[in-house]
Each structure stands twice: as C-alpha cells, then as structure tokens.
Amino acid sequence: MNxxxxxxxxxxxxxxxxxxxxxSRRSGSGDQTLATDIPRHWHDIFWLGVFLFHLMGLxxxxxxxxxxxxxxxxxxxxDRYTSNTxxxxxxxxxxxxxxxxxxxxxxxxxxxxxxxxxxxxxxxxNHMMKFSVHILTTYLAVVSVLCFWSEQIFWGVxxxxxxxxxxxxxxxxIDRLPFTMLVLRKAVKMVWSxxxxxxxxxxxxxxxxxxxxxxxFGAAGVVASNIDLSGRWWLLVVLSLSLFWTGAVLCNTxxxxxxxMVFLVLIHGGREAASMPPKPLMKSLRYSVTKSxxxxxxxxxxxxxIRTLRWEIRGLRSKIGKNECLLCCVDFLFHLVETLVRFFNxxxxxxxxxxxxxxxxxxxxxxxxxxxxGVEALVAYDCSGAVLLMVTILGGLITGTCSGVWTHVKWxxxxxxxxxxxxxxxxxxxxxxxxxxxxxxxxxxxxxxxxDPLLIHRWDAEFFNQLSEALHxxxxxxxxxxxxxxxxxxxxxxxxxxxxx
Numbered sequence: 001m002n003x004x005x006x007x008x009x010x011x012x013x014x015x016x017x018x019x020x021x022x023x024s025r026r027s028g029s030g031d032q033t034l035a036t037d038i039p040r041h042w043h044d045i046f047w048l049g050v051f052l053f054h055l056m057g058l059x060x061x062x063x064x065x066x067x068x069x070x071x072x073x074x075x076x077x078x079d080r081y082t083s084n085t086x087x088x089x090x091x092x093x094x095x096x097x098x099x100x101x102x103x104x105x106x107x108x109x110x111x112x113x114x115x116x117x118x119x120x121x122x123x124x125x126n127h128m129m130k131f132s133v134h135i136l137t138t139y140l141a142v143v144s145v146l147c148f149w150s151e152q153i154f155w156g157v158x159x160x161x162x163x164x165x166x167x168x169x170x171x172x173x174i175d176r177l178p179f180t181m182l183v184l185r186k187a188v189k190m191v192w193s194x195x196x197x198x199x200x201x202x203x204x205x206x207x208x209x210x211x212x213x214x215x216x217f218g219a220a221g222v223v224a225s226n227i228d229l230s231g232r233w234w235l236l237v238v239l240s241l242s243l244f245w246t247g248a249v250l251c252n253t254x255x256x257x258x259x260x261m262v263f264l265v266l267i268h269g270g271r272e273a274a275s276m277p278p279k280p281l282m283k284s285l286r287y288s289v290t291k292s293x294x295x296x297x298x299x300x301x302x303x304x305x306i307r308t309l310r311w312e313i314r315g316l317r318s319k320i321g322k323n324e325c326l327l328c329c330v331d332f333l334f335h336l337v338e339t340l341v342r343f344f345n346x347x348x349x350x351x352x353x354x355x356x357x358x359x360x361x362x363x364x365x366x367x368x369x370x371x372x373x374g375v376e377a378l379v380a381y382d383c384s385g386a387v388l389l390m391v392t393i394l395g396g397l398i399t400g401t402c403s404g405v406w407t408h409v410k411w412x413x414x415x416x417x418x419x420x421x422x423x424x425x426x427x428x429x430x431x432x433x434x435x436x437x438x439x440x441x442x443x444x445x446x447x448x449x450x451x452d453p454l455l456i457h458r459w460d461a462e463f464f465n466q467l468s469e470a471l472h473x474x475x476x477x478x479x480x481x482x483x484x485x486x487x488x489x490x491x492x493x494x495x496x497x498x499x500x501x
Contacts, residue, residue: 040291043358048294058242062218069224070096079226096221103216106403106423107209110430113395114205118434125188126181132391137166139397152417173383180383186463187441196281197258201437204254215243223418240425247429248300251436253288258440260284260353266448266455292352295359350447375450377474384442392432399427
C-alpha cells in the first residue's frame, strides 16, 4: 500500500514538473511579444451598441424621474397616471431632494470604504481578508435582527438566510483559505508595486460616483413619487439591474486594464525593464474603452452570476457526503455550470487585454489553457474571488446600513428598505471597483503560470515553489478521487453480477 501511494505521489509530482517544463519550453520562444503592438479588431459591437443605447435612454429617464419631484411636486403631471380606482392619488412621499442627500451619504461611504480597503490591504492584507471573511456572517446576522426589530420581516428573513449560507460556505472551504490568502497576498504585492494601477481604480471609482449622482437623482424621484408601493419597487429593481450592469462594465474595464499591465510586467521581468513598451498603461486603457469595450459589455452581463453560482455549488458538492440521490442532482447542476464557465469566466479579460480577442473566444481559450496544463485544479481550489466578493458585500452592507438608519430616523416605513437596499448596491459597486484591481492581479498570475511558469519564478521564486507544490497536491488529490470512484463503480458492478436472477 505504501509503495503504491509513494508511486502515485511521485507520478503526480513528475506530471506537475513535466507540465511546468513543457509550458516553459512552449512559451519561451516568442511569447515576449504577446502584449506588444499586435493587430487589434473591434469585437462584440452589438453589445457595445446595446450598452450605450441603454445608458443614454436610462440617463434621460433618470433625469425626468428626478426632475418630476425636484423642488416641485409632480412637475410633469405624472400623478394623473398613478391615480387609484377612486380617482385620487396616494399620500405624497416628499420631494426628490428629501432622499438625494441620503443617497449622497451612501455614495460617500462606499467611496471611502473602497479607498480605505485598498490602502489597508497594502499594509495588512492577510488580517484584512480574514477579518472580512469572518465578520460578514456576524454583520448579516446583526442586520437581520435589526430588520426584525423594525418590523421589516422580508428583509429580516433574507439577511438571516444570507448569514446561514455565508456560514455554511466558509465552513465548506475553510481548508482552502490558507492557499487563498497566499495568492491574495502576492496579488496585493503586485498591485502595490504598480501605483499607476491603483490610480486607475481610484479614477474609475470617481467616474462611477459621477454616474451614481444622476442615478440616485432618478432613484430619489422614484421613492418620492406617488406610484403605488409595488410600482415603485419594480422601478427600483429595473434601475438596480441597470446600475449592476454599468458597475460590472466599469469593474471589468479596470480588470482588462490592470490585467494587461500585470501581464506586461511579468512578461518583461519588471516595469523598469528596457524591453517594456512605451506608455503601456495608456495603450491598455485605449484598447479597453474602444476595440475591446464591446467584449467587456457582453461578458459583464453574465460572468458575475455564473461565478457566484459556481462557488455555491462547489462548496455544497464538497460537503455532500454519501447521499447518492442528492449528489446526482448537484452533479447535474455542477456540470451545467461548468459548461457555462467554459464560455463565461473572468480569465477571459486577461486574454482580451493581451490578445484582443472576442469575449467567448477569450473565455474558451483561457479555460482550455487551464485544462491542458492542469492549472484548472489550482483555479478550482482557489477561493480568492469569493473572499473579495465578501469584502464587497460587507462594504455594501455598511453603506446600506448608514443610509437605512438615516431614512429610519426621518420616516419609519417602507422607504427605509427602498433606500437602504439601493444604497447597499451603490456601496457594493464602489467597493467592487477597488477590489477588482486585486482580482485582476490574481487572474493574470494564473494565466502567466499556465502560459509559462518561469515568468512567476522570475518574479517570485518562493511563490513559484508554493504554487508548484499546491498544483502537485491538487493533481494527486484528483488522481486519488478518480481511483476511488473507479473502485466504487467496479465494486457495484461486481455486486450486481453476483445477485441471482
């Protein structure tokens, strides 16, 4: 038994080493020009048009909704369309300027949290990440209690379920957190070595804040309108979906810019290297907001939802035990999501930044690269995206709490949940814009390790050894699981063969 275990361990280690050597030989003969002046073409133009058309139409709608009750009730006489069956309108909920400052507080808190998190990560990355992972469950539970106390039953139940799911997820991936923290520390180290990358994140946060000024103006007009409760909620849901897409587009634009810069630094051996192209950040920015912008708009529609679903299913699958019926159902969902991940994944943005491909082709090429080199085993084991999402959610919760408490002091009714929930989304988008720089560094590190492990070795030899050891362990683990499944299936077939007919 020991001999066979030693043999399998050696073979997995040799396989990992062979993959490293093979990839180094493959990419060592010309990949130095990967991110330089390669021909770029426009891709996914349809989605670029859809996004810009949606943005212009929404800007007009937001201005009208806000102005309708700005300093004057029902400026455009919309109340004639919101009359109830008796011909009267509901009680006035105030004016736009009653709620706009509350949203302004939410935007300010979200921006401050985003800047603070990015700065604190550079000093105490490990402690800040651990704090976010463990405090989120507690914060969700506290907000749930506050909602029940304020007789907001729906939101109390929602946050209670969120706290339970967060707790179960952390328990299911607790053994992965040390490796995740290692990768995040190295990603933060990379981001902090590129101050221009941090300035890009700050600049895009300001751009998002300017758009949120108009968005919150319209949202405040909706909250103040005389539309019935369900109508106001539906309008806020539509506006929130639009804000989510717009925020995702800006986040992924930063992702492409930072990924291109990080890839260049790793390829050329440092930002001060003589082989570095001139003004690399400006070139990456220009490509991101022109020829690659359609691909970013397209990917932003689906990537976040598919990634979140994949994390939850992976966590559930790892703790499901021997319940074969439930395992069968979860496996079906798992393989369905894995198929979607093949065409919608965050690693596509690195390929877009480096090669200028369309989104679907970039996602497919990145995933095939991971699977052909075995690095997919590391990507699946890593939870850095989930940890950064926890930081983002925590920032949104703090923002929503600040705005919700102010609203509760002024009006103790349904407007508290309306303003609090939409302000929470604003906070999540702003904090997410800060965190995306770190996530971009993580994705670039994995792509570089798959393309040529020696790039990582040249940047940080100790980290390279840790990645290689982790890859060896994950390949060995998968090999052991495959043998276990094969043995189990053979055992079942043997039992069926001995059952008399």
